[in-house]
Amino acid sequence: MSKKNTKNKAGNFAIINWGYSNKSSHKMWFRVVNKVAAQKGKGLFNYLAQGAVTTGGTDIDYDYYLQQVELKKRQQVADYQKQQKEIADLEDFIARNKARVATRNMASSRQKKLDKMNLISKPKEKVKPVFSFLEARTPGKVLFECKDLVIGYDTPLTKPMNLVFERNKKIAIKGVNGLGKTTLLKTLIGMQKAYGGKVEKDPFVEIGFFEQEEVASSKKALDYLWEEFPDRNNGEIRAMLAKCGLTTDHIESLMKVLSGGENAKVRLCKIMNREANVLVLDEPTNHLDVDAKESLQSALKNYKGSVILVSHEPDFYLPIVDEVINLEDCSTKIV
Numbered sequence: 001m002s003k004k005n006t007k008n009k010a011g012n013f014a015i016i017n018w019g020y021s022n023k024s025s026h027k028m029w030f031r032v033v034n035k036v037a038a039q040k041g042k043g044l045f046n047y048l049a050q051g052a053v054t055t056g057g058t059d060i061d062y063d064y065y066l067q068q069v070e071l072k073k074r075q076q077v078a079d080y081q082k083q084q085k086e087i088a089d090l091e092d093f094i095a096r097n098k099a100r101v102a103t104r105n106m107a108s109s110r111q112k113k114l115d116k117m118n119l120i121s122k123p124k125e126k127v128k129p130v131f132s133f134l135e136a137r138t139p140g141k142v143l144f145e146c147k148d149l150v151i152g153y154d155t156p157l158t159k160p161m162n163l164v165f166e167r168n169k170k171i172a173i174k175g176v177n178g179l180g181k182t183t184l185l186k187t188l189i190g191m192q193k194a195y196g197g198k199v200e201k202d203p204f205v206e207i208g209f210f211e212q213e214e215v216a217s218s219k220k221a222l223d224y225l226w227e228e229f230p231d232r233n234n235g236e237i238r239a240m241l242a243k244c245g246l247t248t249d250h251i252e253s254l255m256k257v258l259s260g261g262e263n264a265k266v267r268l269c270k271i272m273n274r275e276a277n278v279l280v281l282d283e284p285t286n287h288l289d290v291d292a293k294e295s296l297q298s299a300l301k302n303y304k305g306s307v308i309l310v311s312h313e314p315d316f317y318l319p320i321v322d323e324v325i326n327l328e329d330c331s332t333k334i335v
């Protein structure tokens with residue numbers, strides 16, 4: 001990525017090339033831009049209007065943008081702290097002076113000032129997550145063997161499948177929505193009955209399962225995790241969650257009020273701290289931010305066990321997996 005601060009050729013308007021380039025760094029960059037644009041819309045476009053981006057799409061001074069974001073964040077923190085101090089001083093003055101007749105008017109004018117103040121919200125701390133999965137003892141050579149397996153509910157979703165999932169292999173499963181990817185994972189791990197045929201499972205398989213959609217619990221994130229690890233103390237549970245990029249506010253919030261990304265981080269935290277020799281992950285990146293995705297990608301690369309991963313993002317799974325299964329090849333539906 002360019003380090004120089006190039007002028008925008010289109011004058012006040014900057015146009016981003018939203019397409020894909022073949023270089024993986026650029027792909028990541030485009031994803032970043034999409035994400036930033038989605039989250040910070042106005043800020044990004046203000047930045048673009050300053051002319052730091054060319055219309056070519058690849059000649060973008062992203063480092064400069066990050067510096068500006070960091071500067072802005074620091075300024076917000078400083079403004080917030082300054083205002084908090086001013087509020088505390090005003091409140092102190094009012095408390096000391098409102099009762100006395102001689103100073104009552106001054107106190108009331110400060111109260112008015114306080115009431116009219118535009119409150120600056122507390123800047124959010126953001127912590128980059130560091131994921132890493134605990135490994136369980138080595139299982140047999142074949143973890144799951146599907147013998148003429150047909151998945152489905154009232155009707156079959158696939159033709160008979162003969163798939164073998166081996167120890168230490170990392171496999172991605174792709175295919176359009178509604179084909180049965182989630183059903184296949186659930187059938188493999190025994191959460192869903194096979195429509196036909198069978199799955200043979202190694203007795204030493206220890207599964208870490210990330211569900212695509214889990215009904216959000218009405219427990220606090222802290223308690224949700226503590227229930228899983230009752231032998232740990234409060235500080236240890238907080239440290240586990242903090243490592244996954246969750247702040248004190250998140251940790252003390254109910255799971256159901258957390259954003260999709262924060263919720264996913266708590267659920268990943270549960271999986272990674274329990275020993276497993278196969279990670280079965282159903283679209284784990286759906287709600288994750290760029291930092292969390294990068295961290296999850298490197299954790300899965302480093303993990304020595306097997307991974308069975310449903311994902312729609314080749315940029316995410318191709319650097320991790322040994323093989324890709326396209327469920328469209330097995331579907332009863334014409335895709």
Ligand SMILES: Nc1ncnc2c1ncn2[C@@H]1O[C@H](COP(=O)(O)OP(=O)(O)O)[C@@H](O)[C@H]1O
Pocket residue numbers: 153154157175176177178179180181182183184
């Ligand atoms: N519990 C269920 N009962 C009946 N049909 C279901 C159930 N869960 C999913 N389905 C249907 O099975 C098909 C495959 O679903 P799913 O496995 O979630 O697909 P994918 O994960 O590939 O998007 C869909 O048509 C879906 O509506």
Ligand SMILES: [Mg+2]
Pocket residue numbers: 181182183212282
């Ligand atoms: Mg699914």
